[in-house]
């Protein structure tokens with residue numbers, strides 16, 4: 580008997596780009612509708628680097644929240660070569676920062692102010708290890724000579740392995756894992772309890788051939804870029820395993836249609852409008868709907884040392900249609916992932 584109704588503890592999204600201003604107002608309702616909490620990525624222009632920036636950004640998020648939503652934004656600090664370890668640690672201890680984000684300089688959208696050399700932030704990393712502040716990592720090398728499809732695997736070997744060796748107590752999340760190498764690496768470190776990985780819905784559903792199906796598909800372009808099918812299969816296996824280190828992080832990353840459909844289109848898939856429906860589809864295809872709650876609602880809080888959400892939500896096995904387009908108050912348009920298409924599942928809200 581196929582399951583027609585799935586009840587789970589309210590999920591959290593451990594990797595979200597909410598942006599700011601009119602875009603924030605347009606996209607936040609989608610995330611707040613489905614998720615209890617979300618890790619808010621700090622790659623604004625200018626980036627959220629100091630505790631005071633995060634306090635102000637959190638206020639703008641809460642002000643943009645529609646009535647009746649109990650949503651908690653978990654703020655992060657954008658690490659730069661000049662990060663002030665004192666301010667960062669104070670922000671963590673005061674409960675403003677949940678974690679800090681490492682963008683290797685120029686690895687992805689709005690990462691120009693990122694870290695150019697890990698040696699430059701050694702005191703910051705030491706401090707984070709000491710106080711148990713998680714380091715969230717965009718795990719790709721930026722060396723232009725490394726093939727774009729290999730940048731995550733090379734980062735793991737060249738940078739992530741040595742980083743964990745050097746800082747024995749540092750807790751890290753390899754964000755938006757896209758490769759079999761990432762899955763294997765996370766599993767090798769599972770016993771230590773200090774390595775986690777988020778997995779997006781789109782990387783569970785598409786491989787690199789989808790980027791070029793019938794023509795170039797700018798709305799499927801994100802970083803790290805989707806890899807070949809064997810990697811997608813490895814990610815599905817990891818996400819549906821129920822294992823603690825793997826948890827939900829959509830990496831929903833809205834860009835305007837103009838910015839995406841351009842001679843040099845921006846990286847990012849906007850998956851907030853149908854996030855849980857997409858995950859349900861991927862888990863159903865793997866015959867693992869019974870593992871969705873661990874991945875979406877239990878493993879993340881455990882890694883971050885937070886309680887699980889108290890309330891429950893329902894996913895129904897009835898088709899729903901993803902909005903064609905989302906408009907911002909200043910007239911910009913954003914195209915959701917699978918815009919206008921039907922998904923087999925419907926997120927039906929709280930029980």
Ligand SMILES: NC(=O)N[C@@H](CC(=O)O)C(=O)O
Pocket residue numbers: 596622687688689717800801802803830832833846847848
């Ligand atoms: N994932 C993406 O392709 N883009 C993200 C940045 C990021 O998470 O790397 C964005 O901010 O647009």
Ligand SMILES: [Zn+2]
Pocket residue numbers: 687717754755802803
């Ligand atoms: Zn990233």
Ligand SMILES: [Zn+2]
Pocket residue numbers: 594595596620830832
């Ligand atoms: Zn991201």
